[in-house]
Amino acid sequence: MARTKPMNRWLVVIGAILIQLSLGAIYAWSVFTPALKAVGWSKIQTQVVFAVGLACFALIMVWAGKKLPIWGPRTLTVISGVVLGAGYILAGLFGGTNFWLILLCIGVIGGSGIGIGYVVPIAVGMRWFPDKKGMITGLAVAGFGFGAMGWVKLAGSWAHLLATFGLSTTFVLYGIAFTVLVISGGLWMVYPPDGWLPPGYTPPETAATSTKGKQGFTSGEMLRTRQFHAIFLTFTFSAGAGLMSIGLMKLYPMEALQGAGYSAVEASAIAGTAMAVFFSLANGIGRIAWGMMSDLMGRKAAIIIMTATQGICVIGFPTMATNELILYVGATFIGFNFGGNFALFPTMTADTFGAHTVGQNYPFVFLAYGVGGIFGPILGGLLGDMDNFPMAFTICGVLCLVGAVLTYTVHPPHQKQSPNNT
Structure with a gap:
């Protein structure tokens, strides 16, 4: 047949x-x-x-x-x-x-x-x-x-x-x-036939395929690797910085702009534009752009660059927020990098632990988004009540830089090693 x-x-x-x-x-x-x-x-x-x-x-x-x-x-x-x-x-x-x-x-x-x-x-x-x-x-x-x-x-x-x-x-x-x-x-959510590959494509040999075969790492095996912990923490730090920025993108720039001499009406309009236009559009575009860039440079390199630049932008945001044009630039970069999280971490999970099990494994990685969604906004709110929004941005920015270092240390896990020592 x-x-x-x-x-x-x-x-x-x-x-x-x-x-x-x-x-x-x-x-x-x-x-x-x-x-x-x-x-x-x-x-x-x-x-x-x-x-x-x-x-x-x-x-x-x-x-x-x-x-x-x-x-x-x-x-x-x-x-x-x-x-x-x-x-x-x-x-x-x-x-x-x-x-x-x-x-x-x-x-x-x-x-x-x-x-x-x-x-x-x-x-x-x-x-x-x-x-x-x-x-x-x-x-x-x-x-x-x-x-x-x-x-x-x-x-x-x-x-x-x-x-x-x-x-x-x-x-x-x-x-x-x-x-x-x-x-x-x-209706189109069906897997390709077993063994199907795009014409002319030869899959690269990775640890997930060479040591675990086509099926990759199970969720239990993945959760016991240090690679998972490094990826999880990096996603937590990066998502937390972005979600804190979302929560403060209207509130903090209004305060900073008024301190720089803008009227309350001007500050409100500028901060609203930064959030509703520049951040939001860059967030959507960043998801596509970072995904495509990672196909060229590799997932690990893309995450390192994304989290490092996000760290620098978030640390510098309190200064950026005092000027209209520079605020728009800062909001664009933070939104662009925040969107990249949702394209890069699923593919990093697939590359590290196997594409065939990404449907089971990525939800555990995605829990980092929930953790970041708790600590980032709460940190911003607590320090904001202490009249120290800049410190919140500095802490989140430094954590993003830590995430870039953590990602640099991620190497493919090997089955021959004990899961606790990979």
């Missing part, structure tokens, strides 16, 4: 983008908060829903990674679309503006739906694009970043959904859209 011809692998890219555009809904949460505050929600309540959504996203992703080889990518994607969509639809039908119901529907159920599907396009894309792992991962996670901007604009200035239909109906409409887009993208 003739073998079935593999599908066009670029369909995987289309599917990945459709999925991640919808999963990026979590970063669009801020568009709903003004309407919720108008009906009596406190600021902390609006942030609790967002925080719970992020926590469920990261934790459920570990569970989804374990189910991926059992259920398969297409099934897992369908479940993701149904759960994510159901969370928003239920919030619209029954939640209304009730805090606890919204927390359950969008924070817990919606966040879990995102966690179930996030790793699928990354794992599938790497199988179809072993020659361009950085590029395909960058494209997939860029959809996650740009998707947030699209959902915010649809609710506001593009389609005026909130003004026209109200909060509950907008939740329902978004839930339906998320379900349709994720399931549609999931």
